[in-house]
Amino acid sequence: MKQEILFSMKSPYRDEFKIQGFRFGEGEKSVAIVGAMRGDEVQQQFTCSQIVKNLMEMEEAGLLVPGHEILVIPSANHFSMNINKRFWAMDNTDINRMFPGYEKGETTQRIASAVFDSVKGYKYGIQLASFYLPGEFIPHVRMMNTGFQDTNLALKFGLPYVFVRQPKPYDTTLLNYNWQVFDTQAFSIYAGDTNIINKESAKIAWTSILRFLDKMGIIKHTIHNGFCSSIISEKNLQSIMSDSAGILYSLKESGDEIKKGDILAKVLDPFNGKVLSEIFSPITGTIFFAHQKPLIHEHTVLFKIIDFNYSNEVKNE
Amino acid sequence: MIKTIISEGLPVDEKLIIRKNIITGKAGNKRLCIVTGTHGDELEGQYVCFELIRRLNENIQFLEGTVEIYPALNPLGLDSVKRGYPTFDLDMNRIFPGDVKGHLIENIAHQIVQDLKGADMVIDIHSSNIFLREMPQARVNVQMADQLVPFAEMLNIDFVWVHDAATVLESTLAHSLNVIGTPTLVVEMGIGMRITRAYGDQLIEGIINLMQNMGMWSGPVSDEISTPQLSTKGEVCFINAETSGIIIPTVSHSVDIKKGDLLCQIVDPFEGTVLEDVLSPVDGLVFTLRTYPVVYEGSLIARIFSKKCPKS
Ligand SMILES: [Zn+2]
Numbered sequence: 001m002k003q004e005i006l007f008s009m010k011s012p013y014r015d016e017f018k019i020q021g022f023r024f025g026e027g028e029k030s031v032a033i034v035g036a037m038r039g040d041e042v043q044q045q046f047t048c049s050q051i052v053k054n055l056m057e058m059e060e061a062g063l064l065v066p067g068h069e070i071l072v073i074p075s076a077n078h079f080s081m082n083i084n085k086r087f088w089a090m091d092n093t094d095i096n097r098m099f100p101g102y103e104k105g106e107t108t109q110r111i112a113s114a115v116f117d118s119v120k121g122y123k124y125g126i127q128l129a130s131f132y133l134p135g136e137f138i139p140h141v142r143m144m145n146t147g148f149q150d151t152n153l154a155l156k157f158g159l160p161y162v163f164v165r166q167p168k169p170y171d172t173t174l175l176n177y178n179w180q181v182f183d184t185q186a187f188s189i190y191a192g193d194t195n196i197i198n199k200e201s202a203k204i205a206w207t208s209i210l211r212f213l214d215k216m217g218i219i220k221h222t223i224h225n226g227f228c229s230s231i232i233s234e235k236n237l238q239s240i241m242s243d244s245a246g247i248l249y250s251l252k253e254s255g256d257e258i259k260k261g262d263i264l265a266k267v268l269d270p271f272n273g274k275v276l277s278e279i280f281s282p283i284t285g286t287i288f289f290a291h292q293k294p295l296i297h298e299h300t301v302l303f304k305i306i307d308f309n310y311s312n313e314v315k316n317e
Numbered sequence: 318m319i320k321t322i323i324s325e326g327l328p329v330d331e332k333l334i335i336r337k338n339i340i341t342g343k344a345g346n347k348r349l350c351i352v353t354g355t356h357g358d359e360l361e362g363q364y365v366c367f368e369l370i371r372r373l374n375e376n377i378q379f380l381e382g383t384v385e386i387y388p389a390l391n392p393l394g395l396d397s398v399k400r401g402y403p404t405f406d407l408d409m410n411r412i413f414p415g416d417v418k419g420h421l422i423e424n425i426a427h428q429i430v431q432d433l434k435g436a437d438m439v440i441d442i443h444s445s446n447i448f449l450r451e452m453p454q455a456r457v458n459v460q461m462a463d464q465l466v467p468f469a470e471m472l473n474i475d476f477v478w479v480h481d482a483a484t485v486l487e488s489t490l491a492h493s494l495n496v497i498g499t500p501t502l503v504v505e506m507g508i509g510m511r512i513t514r515a516y517g518d519q520l521i522e523g524i525i526n527l528m529q530n531m532g533m534w535s536g537p538v539s540d541e542i543s544t545p546q547l548s549t550k551g552e553v554c555f556i557n558a559e560t561s562g563i564i565i566p567t568v569s570h571s572v573d574i575k576k577g578d579l580l581c582q583i584v585d586p587f588e589g590t591v592l593e594d595v596l597s598p599v600d601g602l603v604f605t606l607r608t609y610p611v612v613y614e615g616s617l618i619a620r621i622f623s624k625k626c627p628k629s
Contacts, residue, residue, distance in 0.1 A: 009614050010561045090613055091448065092400065097485075104557065107615035132406040133420055169487035170411045239418040245326030270329045297333075297404070297421035298326030 001056055006073065007114035009107075017079050019111070021118060022052050024059055027067035030218050032119035032184075033126045033209065034073045034175060037096045038087065039080025040195040044128035047191070047202045048074035051209055055219070063220045070218065071122070076115050097170070099178040116178065124153075124216065125179040126209055129188040133301065135292045136254045139204045141229075142188040144171065146180045151231055153185055156215040157208040158226020160255075161288070161306075163190075164233045187212075232306060238283055240303040242267060244276045248296040252287055252303070260284045264303055267296060283307050322387075322432045325421055335425065337387045337432075338366075340373045342380025347533045350433055351524070352387040353442040355410050355490065357394020357401070361444035361507035364517035369524060379536030384528075385436070390429060390490075398510075400446065411485070413493035430493055437531060438468065439501040440524065441491050447509035448609040449617060452571045452602075453516050454545070456503045458482055461495050462549070469502055470545055471530050473523030475571070476604050476622065478548045508608060546602065551624035554599050558583055558612040560592040570606040580619055583612060599623035 007019040035041070035048030052072050058064055075081065079089040087094050093108040100120075101113025119125060131137065140161035143149040154162040171177055179186035189208065192201030207223065214221040242248075247268040252258060258281045265279045279302060289304040296302065323335040337350075351369065353362025366388040373380055389395050393403045402409050405422040415427025433439055445451045454476040455469035462479045469477045486492055494501040504520060507513040526542045528534035558564070562583040568574055574597050583593040601623030607616065 011613060012561045012563060012611050086406070090611070090616075091446075105555075105615060106557065106617055107613040110615045169484045170407075172484040241418070245328050247328065295328035297328065299417075299424045300421045301419055 001052075001059055006118045007111065009110075011079070014079070019073060019076050019114060019118075022055075022072045022074070024055050024070040024072075025064050025066070025068050027069055029122045030068040030070060030216070031124040031126065031213060032071045032073070032122040033128075034076065034115065034119060035128050036075045036081060037077050037115075037127075037175070038094065038130060039077050039082075039084065039089075040086045041077075041128070041130050042081070042195055043191070043193050043197055043202055044130060045075050045081070046197045047128050047189075047205045048072060050202065050206045054206065054210060058219055058221065065218055065220060068218045070213070071119065073115065073118065076111060096175055097173045099173055099175045100182070112175075116175070119175075120179070120182050120184065122184050124212075125176070125184040125186040126212070127175055127186070127188045128205065129176075129190055130194040131190065131289075133289075133291070134194075135289050136192055137190045137289050138255050138286070139189075139191045139201060139208070140288075141208070142176070142190060143186065144174075144177050144180060145233075146177060148180045148183070148185075150185055154187055155229045155231075157187070157189070157212045157229070158224075159189070159204070159208050159229055160227045162229045162231045164231060166234060230306075232288075236306055237288055237304040238285070238307050239301045240264065240279060240281065240305060242277070242279070242296050242298055242300050242302050245296060245298040246270050246276050248291065248294060248302070250290065250292075250302075252290065254287050254290045256287045258285065258287060258305070270295075279303075281305060283309075323425055323428050325425065333393060333421070333425070335387070335390060335392060335429070337385050338370055340370065340377070340380065340384045340386070342377060342382055342384075342533075345381030345383075345533060347382035347531055348385065348436045349382070349524075349528060349531065349533060350385045350387065350436045350439045351442065352390055352429075352433065352439060352490070354387075354389035354395050355391055355441070356408075356443065356446070356509075357391045357397065357399045358447055358509040359400075359444035360395075360510060360512055361516060362442035363388060364512045364514060365442055365520055365524075368517060369521050372521065372525075376536050379534055380528075381535060382437075382533045384533075400509075410490060411488045413488055413490045414497075426490075429490070430497075433490075433494055433501075434497060434499055436499050438527070439491075439494055439499060440472075440504060441501055442504045442506070442520070444507040444511075445505060445509055445605075448607055450508040450570050450606050450608050451505045452476055452604040453504070453506035453519055454478055454604060456480060456505055458486065458492060458495070461500075465495075465500060465502055466547070468500070468527060468530075470547075471523060471527040471542070472502070472504065472545075473519055473526060473539070473542045474504065474506070474545050475543065476548070476602075477545045478553065480548075546622060548622060551601075551622055554601065554621045554623050555617065556580065556595060556598070556619045556621065558593070558595070558614060558616045558618055561613045562586075562592045563610050564595075564607060564612055564618065565610075566606075566608070568603060568606070570603060573600075573602055574621070575600050581607075595619075597621060 098112035191205035
């Protein structure tokens, strides 16, 4: 393993800002893995650090297959992480909305450009991602529907679901999108939380990445096959919205299987605890996403439920 | 007449309320909408709302049609000195036309578009951010230039920036309205967290001039409406800091400068040394200038409009 400084920048008053890369093996540029790009992605950083740890042990044991290069960047934004900010320390811009970056542009465009220069050209790109809404997902791997994506590859992670997302205009500046445009098969791994460390879901994430590397012949890592993933898209998900605001009292969480008519959550009056509304499931399915903050706004998504009937229809097409 | 267009529940005993003032003149069915306060740290539009409403109310006999004024699309941000929508992660001007299946704020974005839809003209006033001062200007997507530039030129502003189409900008309020046939102009002026009264007064004269041209105003109009420079007649040059440090300004905003003129110095307050002399690469007009002193490598220092900008 070679530890390298991929980008460095002097700050006016703080210590130097550096992006470190951990490069394993030599040969074909096989896989690049990127961890925290936002300051609250502690879970993502932790997961990446565990991948580095595992790969170092495998290297020692001779389990890296020769002829492959693996690059891991656990953190591209600790200047924000160290001061408890999600977005860039100085101007609140989002590094993951700056790709492919611009080396002569604004600070975060330069950071994105440096990251992208380091990670482009790899066969596979894996990003440990977080969502813009607070909540918990079933562990899944996400690909963008850019027309270049190969969803069958995503099955090799052995996570319960592969989610194919239709990019919105604003998504064209994400790392995942740009990777695919530049011929890298790009995957985003969503496993649970963001600003806390959940050891179980982190382990699911790093195990799935090691499984993928094994299946692709990049490392030798004997492990069970994981799940036989279902491929789903936004069309398979039914959003359950709040019809009042208050304290959210959730009765179900992500991964739970539910029947039509099951009660999912209650919204409570924040003064007297009275039940303002009860949220029932309109369908039978599995909870893919569950809102996790204790307070809920009106007209906000509480759950996304996978509608398996819909899913089957799609597969039969 | 103040009308509440959106009232949605927040968790504890509060509604998120978005309101507009509808000012109706005599006969006439044209509708002009002025919106601002999408970014809670941009306040220049507040003076424009206040002063325009005051003038319209005092001269209501000249108004034909309806002017609707929305001072605060992001009331939570304005009231808490936050650029974004508190509790929500994405820039509000990147989630249009909204989504009724997402967060409340995405739902609100959808409702805002529905409320503005069908107006004869919408003017969306922004005021940069806390770092940069902007000369009063309109920004127009090149795809809309033929339709919108003639109206932008009526606004008594100094500059019209016709910019390239970028996919990411398809999520703005202005683009979302323009694609559904509701013409929308974006005005950028001044600086975040401050009000520059002269800029506000300048734009108000322009709005009244625009209203006259649209057949919505029969009263007097300033006879000193300026003709803005048009970016398509030259090029916009970006100057970014190449060193992190503190900037000591040299030039003023909105001035013409020559190639080689000193824009600012980036200095090191520990060593007492100059780290970088930032020179203008062109002759031109400084229409954006950084006022916030702390810079990192890459921080934007100025934008200069030049007829001879070298291709970067
Ligand atoms: Zn703005």
